[in-house]
Amino acid sequence: MKQSPTICIVDDDDDVRSSLENYLRSVGVEVRSFVSAEDFLASDDRLDADCLITDLHMPGMDGMTLQRELNKLGRSFPVIVITAFPTSAAQEQSADLGAAAFLSKPVDPDMLLDRVEEILQ
Amino acid sequence: MHSTERGRSGAETSFFVRRKRLFQAAALIIGAGIFALDLLTPLQGAVAVLYIIVVLLIAQTGGRRAVVTSGVVCAVLAIIAYVAGHSDNLFDDGAQVRLAVSLISILAATLLSIRDHSARSTLAEQARVLELTHDTVIIRDSDNKILYWNDGAEKLYGWTRHEAVGRTCQELLQCQFPAEQVALALQSAGNWSGELTRTRRDGTRIVLASRWLLRRDPEGQGVGIIETSADLTEQRRADAERRLSERRYSTIFHAAGFAAWESDWSATRRHIFDSVPAGADLRSWMAAHPDVVREAGTKSAIGDANQAAVDLFGASDRDELIGSNVVARYAIGVEQSFAEILADLAEGADRVEKEVRWTTHEGRVLDVVLRVTLVPEGEPWSRVLVMAFDVTERNEARAKLEQASAELAHAARVSTLGQLAASIAHEVNQPLAAIINYGKSGNRWLAREVPDTGEAKNCFDHIVSNGNRAADVIARVRSLARKTAPQVEPVALPALIDEAVALVQREAHASHVAITRLGEDTLPFVIGDRVQIQQVIVNLLMNAIQAMRDLEDRSRRLCVHLETEADAMVRVAVEDCGTGIGENPMRIFEPFFTTKDDGMGMGLSICKSIIEAQGGRISATDNPGHGATISFTLPVSTAEPPLAAESVHTSV
Numbered sequence: 001m002k003q004s005p006t007i008c009i010v011d012d013d014d015d016v017r018s019s020l021e022n023y024l025r026s027v028g029v030e031v032r033s034f035v036s037a038e039d040f041l042a043s044d045d046r047l048d049a050d051c052l053i054t055d056l057h058m059p060g061m062d063g064m065t066l067q068r069e070l071n072k073l074g075r076s077f078p079v080i081v082i083t084a085f086p087t088s089a090a091q092e093q094s095a096d097l098g099a100a101a102f103l104s105k106p107v108d109p110d111m112l113l114d115r116v117e118e119i120l121q
Numbered sequence: 122m123h124s125t126e127r128g129r130s131g132a133e134t135s136f137f138v139r140r141k142r143l144f145q146a147a148a149l150i151i152g153a154g155i156f157a158l159d160l161l162t163p164l165q166g167a168v169a170v171l172y173i174i175v176v177l178l179i180a181q182t183g184g185r186r187a188v189v190t191s192g193v194v195c196a197v198l199a200i201i202a203y204v205a206g207h208s209d210n211l212f213d214d215g216a217q218v219r220l221a222v223s224l225i226s227i228l229a230a231t232l233l234s235i236r237d238h239s240a241r242s243t244l245a246e247q248a249r250v251l252e253l254t255h256d257t258v259i260i261r262d263s264d265n266k267i268l269y270w271n272d273g274a275e276k277l278y279g280w281t282r283h284e285a286v287g288r289t290c291q292e293l294l295q296c297q298f299p300a301e302q303v304a305l306a307l308q309s310a311g312n313w314s315g316e317l318t319r320t321r322r323d324g325t326r327i328v329l330a331s332r333w334l335l336r337r338d339p340e341g342q343g344v345g346i347i348e349t350s351a352d353l354t355e356q357r358r359a360d361a362e363r364r365l366s367e368r369r370y371s372t373i374f375h376a377a378g379f380a381a382w383e384s385d386w387s388a389t390r391r392h393i394f395d396s397v398p399a400g401a402d403l404r405s406w407m408a409a410h411p412d413v414v415r416e417a418g419t420k421s422a423i424g425d426a427n428q429a430a431v432d433l434f435g436a437s438d439r440d441e442l443i444g445s446n447v448v449a450r451y452a453i454g455v456e457q458s459f460a461e462i463l464a465d466l467a468e469g470a471d472r473v474e475k476e477v478r479w480t481t482h483e484g485r486v487l488d489v490v491l492r493v494t495l496v497p498e499g500e501p502w503s504r505v506l507v508m509a510f511d512v513t514e515r516n517e518a519r520a521k522l523e524q525a526s527a528e529l530a531h532a533a534r535v536s537t538l539g540q541l542a543a544s545i546a547h548e549v550n551q552p553l554a555a556i557i558n559y560g561k562s563g564n565r566w567l568a569r570e571v572p573d574t575g576e577a578k579n580c581f582d583h584i585v586s587n588g589n590r591a592a593d594v595i596a597r598v599r600s601l602a603r604k605t606a607p608q609v610e611p612v613a614l615p616a617l618i619d620e621a622v623a624l625v626q627r628e629a630h631a632s633h634v635a636i637t638r639l640g641e642d643t644l645p646f647v648i649g650d651r652v653q654i655q656q657v658i659v660n661l662l663m664n665a666i667q668a669m670r671d672l673e674d675r676s677r678r679l680c681v682h683l684e685t686e687a688d689a690m691v692r693v694a695v696e697d698c699g700t701g702i703g704e705n706p707m708r709i710f711e712p713f714f715t716t717k718d719d720g721m722g723m724g725l726s727i728c729k730s731i732i733e734a735q736g737g738r739i740s741a742t743d744n745p746g747h748g749a750t751i752s753f754t755l756p757v758s759t760a761e762p763p764l765a766a767e768s769v770h771t772s773v
Contacts, residue, residue, distance in 0.1 A: 015586075015590065016554050018555075019554070019555035019559045020558050023559075025562075026573075084551070085546070105554045106556075106557050107554060
């Protein structure tokens with residue numbers, strides 16, 4: 001993992017988003033968090049992202065559509081999906097869209113960190 | 122040929138009246154002159170013979186009575202003159218003979234004039250017929266000069282009698298006709314009929330249907346032509362209009378987007394009426410004799426059908442339908458609907474509308490709304506117009522809609538567990554995830570070389586607040602559960618199970634699963650939450666039905682067993698003959714375990730929670746043969762006496 005990669009988090013739930021952000025900060029990683037997929041797409045930070053962690057079920061644009069949009073725009077970073085509804089259909093669809101991982105909430109943050117490290121290598 | 126006075130125009134009438142007066146005056150003068158001559162002259166001739174001139178003159182203008190009167194008057198005058206002239210020798214032979222000759226000649230002239238008058242009257246009558254007809258009558262001589270021109274000719278051609286008589290037909294009317302053909306016909310047969318074109322006075326050309334007859338003199342020589350013609354123009358126009366109207370109707374008929382065909386049902390009607398015994402009620406008799414109805418139906422014959430009808434019946438082209446009938450094309454459903462339509466028509470309806478379902482010999486099903494109209498023409502039921510509107514698609518869509526809405530309502534009832542689970546999962550997962558994150562995060566902050574207690578404290582605060590958030594969710598769910606679930610009470614399991622079976626009836630039926638409830642004759646009440654227990658049973662039944670969904674080689678049987686167990690428990694076992702669970706059957710009760718593509722795996726784990734909360738146990742085992750059995754126990758209620766359970770209850 002490069003020195004201080006930038007991880008982006010997209011989740012509409014405030015507690016989940018800020019807790020994850022807090023954790024990653026405590027690890028010493030650069031974090032940017034967004035309340036919605038639209039915000040993420042509109043921001044310039046997107047271009048600095050080394051990894052994206054996103055929820056699936058969000059008001060407005062959902063996680064699948066975000067993945068699709070990113071694919072269309074041509075993304076250069078891996079996507080990790082975290083969701084409270086881990087159906088096999090969703091897992092398949094996500095994998096088809098190129099997700100690097102598909103995890104169910106509540107996710108052990110240490111485990112998540114390990115996966116991120118793995119993926120970024 | 123002379124015309125009668127009646128029916129003349131005003132000017133002509135006065136002309137004839139003048140002529141009449143003239144002749145009468147002449148007759149009078151001549152009569153007077155003859156009388157004077159007869160009386161006064163010493164001539165030995167039969168002067169009185171000259172009275173026939175008077176009679177003849179009167180005959181030209183007067184009627185029968187006038188002629189007779191004049192004859193009588195002349196005779197009297199002759200006698201008077203004789204008596205006056207021969208007063209001294211009345212019986213002079215010579216004078217008597219002369220008187221007699223005179224009288225005889227006056228008589229003869231009178232009688233002949235009367236006869237002539239009659240003949241002329243008859244002729245005049247006959248001639249009047251020619252005036253009455255709308256057709257034109259023209260008589261020409263051998264030079265084609267017009268001798269007679271009737272009213273009809275005046276009206277049609279626009280030339281009056283005076284203008285026409287004397288002129289040649291050709292110059293007046295510019296006839297166009299096949300001259301050679303006509304001449305030949307007249308020569309050989311003496312008559313010709315055909316069409317010709319003429320020009321009217323105003324210049325318009327008209328087409329006429331004409332008949333020519335050759336006039337012959339007593340020696341048989343042709344002396345002219347009698348012609349009668351009828352104007353075809355009007356008829357032509359009416360014909361053309363009718364053809365146009367028919368073409369328009371035909372276009373509409375054939376272009377219509379719905380099927381329409383015309384059929385002759387007169388033979389059908391006869392067959393039915395001949396077959397039905399006198400006094401029998403037609404409707405019920407036909408219902409009882411479908412074979413007769415079918416046979417009668419085969420006697421109907423389609424006269425014309427539009428393209429939409431051809432498509433509806435799946436025929437290759439219109440010719441396939443013409444002469445054939447509808448009944449023969451369909452195997453099922455025709456006799457009944459046909460009988461009803463026939464009965465309605467026989468009762469006097471001239472229009473019948475009916476929705477029918479017909480099945481072809483190949484098994485193709487057709488839902489059609491038929492509209493049958495009787496066209497009152499000729500023999501009864503010889504023209505039947507049928508219009509058909511294909512509603513198969515509409516019915517299919519409607520059925521799908523009904524099914525979808527029923528499914529929706531049904532799903533709402535049998536999937537409460539899943540939905541509840543989904544909402545719990547989501548609501549609780551979020552704060553739980555946050556708690557874990559903050560917990561681990563806090564650890565890390567404190568594990569740094571220089572522990573960041575500020576950050577750690579922040580994490581602890583967040584842990585607490587998220588814990589509270591989760592607690593709120595639980596509290597809400599609990600109050601929700603309290604609202605929908607009545608308190609614990611004695612529950613009769615057999616009835617509860619029957620209700621649960623009724624709830625899943627549609628699914629069972631659609632999957633061809635037979636559900637049987639087996640059990641002991643007497644079964645005690647159990648203690649528990651009625652709604653929740655039913656939810657568990659419904660869930661187990663649905664799982665069992667779905668477990669057998671793909672079975673091909675054996676019948677799908679689902680048995681619900683009820684029995685009491687030792688230690689005051691009742692066992693409910695749901696047994697299927699599906700594929701079974703495999704190793705470690707108890708794993709199905711774990712949360713998120715599912716074999717379904719879209720399953721969340723919450724149902725059975727919730728069932729487990731519910732049963733265990735009621736004081737029972739749930740378990741799963743594979744059957745020795747096929748399938749699995751999931752059973753749960755519930756404690757017996759001490760409140761109510763045991764209930765006499767119903768015996769085997771089967772439902773499909």
